[in-house]
Amino acid sequence: MRKHSNSLHLTVFDFIDRIKTWKWGKAMILYPAIDLKDGACVRLYKGEMDQATVFNLDPTKQAQSFIDQGCNWLHLVDLNGAFAGKPVNAKPVEDILRTCNVPTQLGGGIRDIATIEHWLEHGLQRIILGTVAVENPPLVRAAAKLFPNHIAVGIDARNGKVATRGWAKETEVNATDLARQFEDVGVTAIIYTDINRDGAMTGPNVEATAALAHAVSIPVIASGGVSSINDLKALKDCGAPLNGAISGRALYDGEVGIADAIALLKAP
Ligand code: AMZ
16 A cells, blocks of 8 residues: 555645646646556547457556656546446556556546545545536535545546546536536646547647636646647647646557657646
8 A cells, every 4th residue: 555645745746736837837747548447458439438449458567667658647547437436447556556656546436435535545646536526516525625636527528518427428517617616626637538539549629628727727637639749739839737638549559659748748
C-alpha cells in the first residue's frame, strides 16, 4: 500500500502546477491512458466495448513502460467497472499502485464514499467521478470536501450532452452546465472527453475543450482523439490554460512519441 503522505506531498506539486498554469498558462501534463477491460490494457473505439484493441495483457508492465519513457502521471480507467457501477479491475489497479511510483488517477465504477476512501488508502492520487456527477452531485460535493485535491469530475459528452454508465446512457445534461455545478466545491480537475473522438484518431475537440475551460475556473484535462503531436500543440495553443491531455491509442500506435509529447507540453 502506498503511503498517504505521498499524496499530501504531491498535493503541493498540484498546487505549484496550478500557479505555473495561472502564471504562464502553458505547462501541461501528458496523461497516458491505461484502460482496463477483463484485466488487460485496451483501447476502445468511441467507447464501444465490442470494439476493443488489446495493447498489453500486463497492465503493470504497460504502466512501467510509460513511466520509463518519462510520463509522470498515469490515467487509469476500469472499463468493466464503468458499466458494472462498481470496481471490477481492482487487481490490475492495485498491482500498478504497488509497483509504479507516480501519481495516478482512476475512473470507472466509483460511485460511493467508501470506494473513494478505499482507493485513496491504496495510494491513488485522484479519483474520477463520472456517472455520480450527473446522478448524485451532492456526493461529489461531499467527496471534494472530505478529500480536498483528490476528486476530479469526468465529463464525457456526445455532441455536447453528457453520457454516463459506460457511455451507454444518454442524458440531456449539457457538459458546461454540469461543470459549472462544481465550481467552488474543491474539485481538483475536470476531465472532458469528446466520446465521438475517443479512440478514433481524428483529432481532439479543441474548440469544445477550450470553451469548457473558459467557462469554469477548475483546471480542465482534454481527452479523446489525440492523433498527432500537432493535435497536442493545438490543445496547448487553444487559448485556455489546460491542465493536461490524455492520450491512449496515439501513444500505443507510436503516432505520438512520448518524449516529444512531454517536451512540447511542458515547455513554457
Ligand atoms: O469508454 C467507455 N465506454 C467509458 C470510459 N472510458 N465509459 C466510462 N469511461 C470512463 C470515463 C471516466 O473516466 O471517461 O470512466 C470514468 C467514469 O466512470 P463512472 O463509473 O464514474 O461513470
